[in-house]
Amino acid sequence: MKRTRKGFTLIELLIVVAIMGALAAMMAASSADSVDVAAASAILNNLQSMKSAAYEMYTEEPAVAGLAAIADGDTAVTGSSTGNTVKAVLGKYLGRIDIATNYGIVGDKDAWYVYYELQATDSAKVKAKLAGMANRVGLLGASGKTLAILSAVTAYYSDTSETASTVVALRVR
Numbered sequence: 001m002k003r004t005r006k007g008f009t010l011i012e013l014l015i016v017v018a019i020m021g022a023l024a025a026m027m028a029a030s031s032a033d034s035v036d037v038a039a040a041s042a043i044l045n046n047l048q049s050m051k052s053a054a055y056e057m058y059t060e061e062p063a064v065a066g067l068a069a070i071a072d073g074d075t076a077v078t079g080s081s082t083g084n085t086v087k088a089v090l091g092k093y094l095g096r097i098d099i100a101t102n103y104g105i106v107g108d109k110d111a112w113y114v115y116y117e118l119q120a121t122d123s124a125k126v127k128a129k130l131a132g133m134a135n136r137v138g139l140l141g142a143s144g145k146t147l148a149i150l151s152a153v154t155a156y157y158s159d160t161s162e163t164a165s166t167v168v169a170l171r172v173r
Contacts, residue, residue: 036125036129039123039126039129043116043130046100047103050090050103050114050170051114053095054105056093057089057093058172067109068109069109070107070108071107087099087105090105102117102119103115103116111173112173113140113169113170114170115169137170138170138171139168139169140169140170
């Protein structure tokens, strides 16, 4: 007499569960990496948008362009923007009035830089992704490049409690 099987053996079920667990672990690892890449890309995209807005502000606001030094909180005295801070004027060119507090602009008569202050919530992987993008996009302050060579940024940070090593920046002009 022959027996017919009606189900799976315990070994077969354990093998299937182990394979599904391995696949789930691989998906979790790859999705976590995607989140870090997305966060780094968002920072870079915001900096590039600010760079374009800063260049437009530089060309259209002669009083701002003529400043010997520029920093976020400086009062911009221009025909269209009297009494506003440089950051507020930049926000108008960016299409939004409020720019996040961890983004800004600094510069001197030779060069302007838009910057992002790295936050404690930015993971080491996000910082590594920014460092990986540094050479390709000209991102300063990442991938071994130091902001110590940027006189405008270091002068700004010498007046604050922040350190230049916590910043990534793009040169505007």
